[in-house]
Amino acid sequence: MSCELLGDKNLSFVPIPHRIEAMVISAIRQAQQDGVFPEADYPTILVQRSKRADQGQYSVPCMALAKSFQMKPIDIAGVIAAGLPESELIDRTAVAPPGFLNFYVSENWIVDQLNTIINADQATLFQQDVGQVRLANVEFLSANPTGPLHVGRTRGAIVGDSIGRLLEACGWKVHREYYFNNGGRQMEMLGDSLRVRYLQQLGHDTELQEEHYQGDYLVDMAQGLVEKHGDSWLDKDWQPFKEYAEAEIFRMIEDTLSRIGIKFDLFFNELDLYEDKSVWAVRDQLAARGHTYEAVVSEGASEEKIQEAQEKGLEPATWFRSTTFGDTEDRIIVRSNGEPTYVLPDVAYHVNKLKREFDRLIDIFGSDHYTEAQTVDRALQALGYDTSNIDVVLTQWVHLVRGGEKLSMSTRKGQYVTLDDLIDEVGPDVIRYFMLDRSTDREINFDLELAVKQSNENPVYYIQNAHVRCAGIMRQVEARGYPADWDDGADLSLLNDEEREFITKMLEFPEILLFAYENLAPHLIATYALDLARQFHPMYERSRVLGEDVTEDVARARLRLYKAARLVFQRVLTVMGMSAPETM
RNA sequence: GCCUCCUUAGCUCAGUGGAUAGAGCAGUGGUCUUCGGAACCAAAGGUCGGGGGUUCGAAUCCCUCAGGGGGCACCA
Structure with missing residues (x-):
């Protein structure tokens, strides 16, 4: 196929929608050169997975192009279909009203991907190349060292580490950082x-x-x-x-x-920001730029607040005029007793990170830090920094649930559940999955009974069992004395529809990976893993390798399939920081 | 009061402005007895919280109302 739009990079794991998009753009350019389409700008081409088999595997709705090209959508689809470059990826296309162009992925190409998967470097299987290697700083957890880790901190820890893994799977180098205050x-x-x-x-x-x-x-x-x-x-x-x-x-x-598989590259001590005077430098720079003022109450404070301050006999404090940057009220950065509030060293910390060699910063906070994160961002803007390469991911709360009852996670009087307790009870893989499988802006009910259940109600066991079953086949093949390379060169055209559909599902991983990365949404990996397992098990039930009624040629092709499936499950689990057990 | 997240099947939740909104669990009815049954199959189940709007097209974007979580400290 024509790949000039995709550059020179290794095409093995370029997501299928990206390849189709490149083909469509090529066809459009051709039609424009031929004068069939006018030379007009047009909206981004959407390539979506089809929902039904009779709509191919992928489709492109052309309705949105009608305005640009001054043609009926269905005619546009027809022109694009006729102008698509030759491709080993696409067998055929079909136009459907009101203007869909459906793509049927080549069966030969699909089954051949088993070889690509098996021959690939397993450590980087499906790795996405998002340009040259860049370095990201991911800050998360950041609990002060006053006691053992509490379960309330777990979600941020898992999400932070997993976002790191997601970035790594997309070609980034990741520096994991933990910010703390020991004063x-x-x-x-x-x-x-x-x-x-x-x-x-x-x-x-x-x-x-x-x-x-x-x-x-x-x-x-x-x-x-x-x-x-x-x-x-x-x-x-x-x-x-x-x-x-x-x-x-x-x-x-x-x-x-x-x-639970988390290792930090740096524990950053807040006190260092006092030692190198950067906390005060930040205050001075904000002042020099005219973004601070000294006052007892904020500018425009209500009568009530003024009176309250008078009653307390407060001395003037230093305020950051955050309202200039869209805030609803100004924020104190230095208290009247001369001590900075939390926000000032936090700004200095971000300045410190921005001055280091990172290409982007990602902060993982609990949703209770919403205002704090906004204030830091505004202060950085006030200092003249571009904050567009800083992303803040806020995670919603987790409730531990046992028998339908929410458990209290009070930290008072030491009656808290530590993360260690939770690991002892349900194991690291369950914790990682349960903390990951929901969108970060949704609350989680962590069901402790479900967590230890060993049935397909429990997604962790269901997913890992798919890997176990693959491993079981390998063991069985070996036990029966077949050579390790028995599946090499197998005739993959013998695989049936269901098996090919499963491979197609495996081949969705690159696009899922990229989409999860772009949206910093690791839950999409968890959802995909479960989907893949749900498609795997029914197939496994029917597609036996060593059955009496299975011919040797079919057995070898299926073995190839399960070998690849095992690698894909292993990779998906690794990206989530989970183990891929051989037996359970 | 202001900011923010959530509201989709009985339950827990997916869902990239596109075709007939998807899974699992529970419930209903079946299958088989294992390369790990920790399984599989089938049917059933929906005013996508309510109401407006934008659009050729809205669960998805905008406005508004309602309900729930979190935040709005001279705490960190």
């Missing part, structure tokens, strides 16, 4: 809580106060401290305890994360 009152309380626990371990009669951290992990930690240092820390204040606790907690967090 402030919270961390002081943490240190002091450990100090109290330490004293208790040594038999002192002292109790935690209400504002102390109540979690049992500090008891264990205090025990370890006694084992290491005996009573030599008796007279120390909160500070060394805080440092000890922080180091231990980071160790716990990293252990937990490694259990």
Whole structure:
């Protein structure tokens, strides 16, 4: 086929719709040169998957082209059909009213893709090339080290890591970053809580106060401290305890994360932004550009607020005039006591990231950070930065559900469910899938009973079982003494309609991958994985390899099919950060 | 009050402005007994929250109303 529009890149896994689009554009250009179509701009060509078999596998609605080309849609479709370049991909096309052009993908081409899949580098199977290699910074999780990871943080962690994997599958290099603050009152309380626990371990009669951290992990930690240092820390204040606790907690967090397949490239300490003075530099630059002012209340504040401020006797604070950038109210960046609010170091952090070598930044936040993210964006604009290469993904809440009842995830008094507890209960693969399979702007009800169910109600088992079944066939073939390359050179034209349709479904993966990447929507991978499994199992039921009534030629062709299917399931699971088990 | 996300089958949810809106579960009726039954097949199930609008064409875009989640701290 003519591929000039697709450039020189390896065509193996260019999504089919992209190839069809290139063919259509080529036909349109030809028709324009021939004077059949006027030289007019026209809307983007839409190539969609057909819903019904009698509409081919892909179709292009030409109705939207009618205005540009001053012809009836059905005639436009006919002209395009006649002008399509020769292609090994497309067998035939058909025009359907009111103006659809349906594409029938070549059966030979479809089955031959099994060879392409099997011969490809498995680590990069279906990898999309979105230009030269670029570097993305994905910031997620960013929980302060005050305790073990709580389940409430899990969604952001999984979504962040998976978006990273999605980018990697589309040719990016990904730098995963975790932003944290180990200063402030919270961390002081943490240190002091450990100090109290330490004293208790040594038999002192002292109790935690209400504002102390109540979690049992500090008891264990205090025990370890006694084992290491005996009573030599008796007279120390909160500070060394805080440092000890922080180091231990980071160790716990990293252990937990490694259990669900997440590894960060950098833990970025907010305090570094104070040490290198960049927090104050940001404030000064905002001031120099005239975007700040000193006042007790914001400009245009209500009488009520002014009165309230007077009653409290507040001193002036530094405000960022975010209303200039579309905000409904200005925001405080430095409190009257001289301490910055959270937003100022966060702006400095983003400036820091923008100054590093990244081609784009992606932030994953809980939806409760909506206003914060907007304010940071506005401040960056105020500083003169182009924020168009910063994407913010906000994730909605997760509710743990057991037996139809929502569980409380309160962090008070240490009664929280840790991520470790959840991993112990349902396993890492289930967590990853359940946190991924819904659009990020939808809430999740995480059903703990469904999570451990071993039936096709549970999508994780259903998907992984497809891989297990493929692996089972390979084992069986080997056990019966067939050579490892038995399927090499098999006559793939022996595969039936159902088997070919399944291959077509596998070949949708590149377009799904690209679309999920473009929309930063990893749930589309999860949905696709389940769809693929749902198409796999019925076929598996009927298309046996080693049945008595299966001829050797058919057996070899089917073995080739399952070999490729196994690789595709493995790849899909890997992109989601899940395991592809051989047995279950 | 303002901002934001959600509302699609009994339930949980997919759905890129295009043809007759799709899955699973539950319910109904069947099949087979395994290269892992942790299975498969069939029929049934819908005013896409309500109402306007834009468009040749709207679940999808815009406006509006209603219901639910989250946010709007001199917290992080």
